[in-house]
Amino acid sequence: MPESPSPAHVPTVIGHYAAYLQARAHVTPEISVDGNRAELRLDAGEKVLVAVFGYRKRNWSLRSVEVRSGEQTAAFTRGQMAKAMTALLGHPPQTSAPQATNGASGPRTDSALRGGAPR
Secondary structure, X not given: XXXXXXXXXXXXXXXXXXXXXXXXXXXXXXXXXXXXXXXXXXXXXXXXXXXXXXXXOOEEEEEEEEXXXXXXXXXXXXXXXXXXXXXXXXXXXXXXXXXXOOOOOOXXXXXHHHOOOOO
């Protein structure tokens, strides 16, 4: 594959995936574009994530995602990028914890909105 293209020559969808990978792993992925095929590679220690994109019918789309570690390869479908990142980094994505609600701070009920006491 050729050298990494300049940011102006990276298809938008691939740039979005690259930004996501960089935000999650804090490492800039390598991007290569060769005709109707593009590849993102993200090295994280002894593991590497490879996302392959294809261009068809005027659209770039993610075709496959693999996480390679030595001789082992784990393949993921297009909708499993978060799972692939977990396999690469070894921890699940950080999400905000669900907030507990109680009667005082929880959502209002119909009776509270009407000014009546809850039944």
